[in-house]
Amino acid sequence: MSIDDRAAALEQEFAQFGEWLDKYNYLIELGKSVPSIDPQFRTDSYLIRGCQSRVWLHARLEDAVIRYSADSDAVITRGIASMLIRVLDGQPPDAVMGADLSFIDRIGLKEHLSPTRSNGLLAMLKQMKLYAYAFQAREKAGGKS
Numbered sequence: 622m623s624i625d626d627r628a629a630a631l632e633q634e635f636a637q638f639g640e641w642l643d644k645y646n647y648l649i650e651l652g653k654s655v656p657s658i659d660p661q662f663r664t665d666s667y668l669i670r671g672c673q674s675r676v677w678l679h680a681r682l683e684d685a686v687i688r689y690s691a692d693s694d695a696v697i698t699r700g701i702a703s704m705l706i707r708v709l710d711g712q713p714p715d716a717v718m719g720a721d722l723s724f725i726d727r728i729g730l731k732e733h734l735s736p737t738r739s740n741g742l743l744a745m746l747k748q749m750k751l752y753a754y755a756f757q758a759r760e761k762a763g764g765k766s
Contacts, residue, residue: 624716627708628724635728644733645697652699655706658692669748672741674698680752682760686711687753691745701730701742709749714760717753722746 622630638644658667662679669676674695681688689710691702708724709717725731731739 624708624712624720628722631704631708632724632728641729641733644728648700648704649696650700651703651707652693652696652701653703655692655699655703656688656690656710658690662690663692669741669744671744672698673735673737674741676702676741676745678702678745678748678752680749680756682714682756685760686713687717687756689749689752698738698741701738702745705742705745705749714753714757718750718757720750 635644635647638647658677658679663677667677667679669678672693674693676691676693676698678689678691680690687710689706691699691706693699693702708722709720712720725742731742734742
């Protein structure tokens with residue numbers, strides 16, 4: 622599935638809920654499905670700066686696609702990470718770097734998050750794209766992941 626297809630599926634899922642409380646509960650449920658981060662990556666080196674809560678994000682390049690894993694000490698933030706991983710995981714670096722993630726605005730997520738959580742969302746997106754950029758640069762240089 623492409624990034625656009627995954628984003629559209631998430632939009633449809635969120636559209637089923639009329640109230641934002643229900644959408645927050647769904648976000649929490651999504652957080653339960655985030656790929657667990659290996660404990661060795663729950664260190665300051667993998668901590669996302671700019672988040673209200675603690676969020677660790679790791680990525681590896683495997684068979685020319687990026688595999689993300691994350692964890693957070695806050696359930697909503699964990700849900701946000703899960704949502705982003707669901708859309709971007711298993712995609713090649715160039716697709717992640719060029720991804721149109723406007724579905725986040727269309728589901729109304731940024732406008733319903735606190736300013737600090739919204740900053741955290743942007744910080745997670747930035748870090749995911751930075752991983753993609755680094756993997757792409759490494760591939761072009763002929764290096765290994």
